[in-house]
Amino acid sequence: MNVPQILTNATPWTLDHDHAVHPWVNFGAFERDGSLVLTRGEGCHVWDAAGTRYFDAIGGMWCTNVGLGRAEMAQAMADQAMKLAYTNYFCDVTSDTTALLAGKLAALAPGDLNRVFFTTGGSTAVETAIRTVAYYHHCKGNPQKTGIVARENSYHGSTYLTQSVGKRNGDRVEEFRYQSEGIYHLSSPYLYRRPAHLTEAQFCDQLIAEFEALIAREGADRIGGFIAEPIQASGGIIVPPAGYLQRMWEVCQRHDILFIADEVVTSFGRLGHWFASWDEFGVMPDMIATAKGLTSGYVPLGALLLSDRIWAVMAEGGQRWFTTGFTYSGHPVSCAVALKNIEIMEREDLLGNAARVGAYFETRLAELSALPLVGDVRGRKLMLCVESVADKESKALLPDEANESKRISATAEAMGLMVRPLGHLNVMSPALTITEGQVDFVVETLGKAIARVTDDLVREGYRLG
Incomplete structure (x- = not known):
C-alpha cells in the first residue's frame, strides 16, 4: 500500500500542528506550541506520546465520569x-x-x-x-x-x-x-x-x-x-x-x-x-x-x-x-x-462516591484559600474551581497578560496534574471514581503550583495584596 506523502516521517504532533483546527484555538499559541498529544487513558490517568503520566482532574471535558479504559x-x-x-x-x-x-x-x-x-x-x-x-x-x-x-x-x-x-x-x-x-x-x-x-x-x-x-x-x-x-x-x-x-x-x-x-x-x-x-x-x-x-x-x-x-x-x-x-x-x-x-x-455506586469524595474534595480544596493568590474556592462535589486575584480585600483581578491560570495549569502539568485554566480560574471536574488519596494529590500539587506561580509573579513585579 502506498503511504500518502503527507504521512511520510510525520509524527502525530506535526500532523496535528499542520492540519488540525481545534475548538477555541488561539492561533498564535497553537502555531508556536502545538498540542499535547495524549495516547492512552486508564481510570483518572492519561499518558502523553512521551510516556508521561498525568492525573486528569479535568475529566476530559467534564465528561469521563466512569473513568477511562473500561x-x-x-x-x-x-x-x-x-x-x-x-x-x-x-x-x-x-x-x-x-x-x-x-x-x-x-x-x-x-x-x-x-x-x-x-x-x-x-x-x-x-x-x-x-x-x-x-x-x-x-x-x-x-x-x-x-x-x-x-x-x-x-x-x-x-x-x-x-x-x-x-x-x-x-x-x-x-x-x-x-x-x-x-x-x-x-x-x-x-x-x-x-x-x-x-x-x-x-x-x-x-x-x-x-x-x-x-x-x-x-x-x-x-x-x-x-x-x-x-x-x-x-x-x-x-x-x-x-x-x-x-x-x-x-x-x-x-x-x-x-x-x-x-x-x-x-x-x-x-x-x-x-x-x-x-x-x-x-x-x-x-x-x-x-x-x-x-x-x-x-x-x-x-x-x-x-x-x-x-x-x-x-x-x-x-x-x-x-x-x-x-x-x-x-x-x-x-x-x-x-x-x-x-x-x-x-x-459501583458512583453517585455515592461522588457525594462522599466530593465533600472531602470541597474541604481539602478550601485549604488553598490561605494562599495569597487565591481569592475564592467554590463549587460542589466534583465540580470545583479556584479563582485567582491580585488583592483578596478588593477582589481585583490580575491583568490578563499575567496569564496566571495558564501558568498554574502548566506548572501543575509539569508535576503530573492536569487542571483546566479558564480566565482567572483553575477548574476541576474529575472522574466519579476519584479516591480521597487522589484528592490529596490534586490539592497538594495544585497548592504547590499556585505557590510557585505566585513567587514568579512577585519577582516579575506584580503587586499582590
Whole structure:
C-alpha cells in the first residue's frame, strides 16, 4: 500500500500542528506550541506520546465520569456494532437499544420528564430545547411567545443559536455573528462578586427582581423560556445563592415561561445525583438537556428530556410534525454505551462516591484559600474551581497578560496534574471514581503550583495584596 506523502516521517504532533483546527484555538499559541498529544487513558490517568503520566482532574471535558479504559464499555460498543451498527431513527423507526435507553432515562429523571429526544451532544440538545419553546407556545396559541432569557457568564453550546443564548466572557468575538433578537440576559448569580453592601439573601432578592422587571418591560406574552445551568460551569463554577433557582422557577410558573435546565455538565453524577435540578436544588424543570456524563465521553450522545405536559400540548390533535433531528439521533451504538455507563454507575455506586469524595474534595480544596493568590474556592462535589486575584480585600483581578491560570495549569502539568485554566480560574471536574488519596494529590500539587506561580509573579513585579 502506498503511504500518502503527507504521512511520510510525520509524527502525530506535526500532523496535528499542520492540519488540525481545534475548538477555541488561539492561533498564535497553537502555531508556536502545538498540542499535547495524549495516547492512552486508564481510570483518572492519561499518558502523553512521551510516556508521561498525568492525573486528569479535568475529566476530559467534564465528561469521563466512569473513568477511562473500561473494557466493558468498549465491549458494549463492539457488541452493538455487530448486532446493529445503525438504523434510521426518524419518524417511526427505532432500535431496541435506543428504546431501552429512552425508558431508562425516563425512569431516572425527576417528575414527569418522561419523553426523550436524542441528539448528538450538549449543544444540539440545548438548541432543540430552545426551538421547542417556540414550538410549544405556538401549539398553545401564543406564536409570539418565543423570547429566551439566559444569564451573563452562561455557556450553552457552540451552535449559532446556543452561542447566541450563552454569554460567557471571551466567547463573543467580533469575527463571528450572533443572534440578538428575542434573547435576553440577566445578571449572573455570581455570589463571590456580588455588590459588597448586599447579603446573600439581598443579592438573591435583587436577581429575582431583575427577572420580574424584564418580564414587566418586555411582556410575559413575548417571553417563552428561561434557561439555566444549575451551577454555571464554563462560566466560572458559579453556585447560585440559596433559594435562587427555586424562586426563578416560581417566576416562570407564574408567567407560563418554560424552565430549561441545562444539565449537560451537572447530570450523571457530577454533583452526586442523576440530575441536579431536583435533588440538589429542589427545582422541577420543564426540560432537561443532558450529554457528557451520559456516555462518560466514550462516544457522542445527547438528550433532551421533555415533560409529559409539553408532549401533550405538541401532540394534541395528532396533525403536527416535529421537524427537527439529526442523522445520528438515537444512534444504537451510542445508546448501548450509555446503558452500560449507567449500569456501571449503579453497580459501583458512583453517585455515592461522588457525594462522599466530593465533600472531602470541597474541604481539602478550601485549604488553598490561605494562599495569597487565591481569592475564592467554590463549587460542589466534583465540580470545583479556584479563582485567582491580585488583592483578596478588593477582589481585583490580575491583568490578563499575567496569564496566571495558564501558568498554574502548566506548572501543575509539569508535576503530573492536569487542571483546566479558564480566565482567572483553575477548574476541576474529575472522574466519579476519584479516591480521597487522589484528592490529596490534586490539592497538594495544585497548592504547590499556585505557590510557585505566585513567587514568579512577585519577582516579575506584580503587586499582590
